[in-house]
Amino acid sequence: MEHEAKQVDSRTRLLNATLQIVRAKGYTATRIEDICAEAGVTKGSFFHHFKSKDELALAAVAHWDALTGGLFASAEYHRIEDPLERLLAYIDFRRELLQGELPDYTCFAGMITQEAYLTRPDLVAACERSITAHARTLEADIEAAIEQSGNRADWTAASVALHTQAVIQGAFILAKATGDTAIAADSIAHLRRYIELLFSPR
């Protein structure tokens, strides 16, 4: 049942299992033993690495942040010179990421946020940092695209950056509701069109 080679250390296997299972079932519904089973580790080992389920969740957000941070930092779209084109390529990249089963491409931070925003403020704060930090990586390009287009904008780059994340999060929910990845892709296509229209001359 283990989905990972044994060379990876238990702690990391537990974190990866957490990302997977929580995205599939939600945080509260995920039992510690589910995670242990997926990671191929015993409960004793779990509590050796994490004091509590909550501490695990916090560590998992950090893990998620590191994983996705790496993924986007090393992605191809950064090679493109033109800022608008680079932004559009980022969106295309997000669309291409919609592969495999839903729990594989869905956002861990978004999922946790939904469930925890009233009950676990520290956890939500961590998710918020992760999401907004990611959004912030787009701001420079948006700013440059505004500059380039010459259009005077009555909206900020930051607000557009956050909007891209909102669309992506919403796309995930629709995909879950309908069980259809294509619907998420459609929404991201609309997002792309919006960006194009926003920066097209006149």
Add this chain to the structure above:
Amino acid sequence: MEHEAKQVDSRTRLLNATLQIVRAKGYTATRIEDICAEAGVTKGSFFHHFKSKDELALAAVAHWDALTGGLFASAEYHRIEDPLERLLAYIDFRRELLQGELPDYTCFAGMITQEAYLTRPDLVAACERSITAHARTLEADIEAAIEQSGNRADWTAASVALHTQAVIQGAFILAKATGDTAIAADSIAHLRRYIELLFSPR
């Protein structure tokens, strides 16, 4: 503690309490006794009206559907004649609904979908029907707006309708993450601008 007058019958009070608490804490984390306490009703009464927590959830989705269905059906924006203007007024209306605490304006169906999409297919199916049915109420106007604008569209009215819902769902998540309603409003403002750009001549 009761938030509702006693004249409303227990069953309805339980359903309303469910909408409230589930939107705040998520489905799994919501205990039946939480709902009973909020509704001012005992557990015995609860199980008189609902066979199980799952049955409650199903009934709550139906209740949600009825409530929101009524809210939108009787909303002002239908009075507007021009289809594009009516569509934009709908979006404005959605933005105006962002009042009060987060659990008051957040989407019950979206929340449930996130948590249940793998474990409770029937529940998700009910949510999906609710969301897509709502989206479908916009299609005619979008269709008419396409007609009117004369632009040939390489996207369908249905797809735009679903996109509006994706943006709104995503806006909720960002609002939860940041604890800031204004961010949700910003995203909906971007949605409005998208629709305007989409139908603006040339």
Add this chain to the structure above:
DNA sequence: ATGATTATACCGACCAGTGGGTATGCTGTC
């Protein structure tokens, strides 16, 4: 080197609180 000491990783039986669900009985109304 070799043995003593200590830290790290791990195991799995067990405990205790929680929470979904049941059994049963009371009360008012038709």
Add this chain to the structure above:
DNA sequence: GACAGCATACCCACTGGTCGGTATAATCAT
């Protein structure tokens, strides 16, 4: 007196967390 509506007491499966213990490996004194 039958039945809807509601209350109380209770049951028990489940699950987060504990605890005593083992295996392995680094650290270090002699």
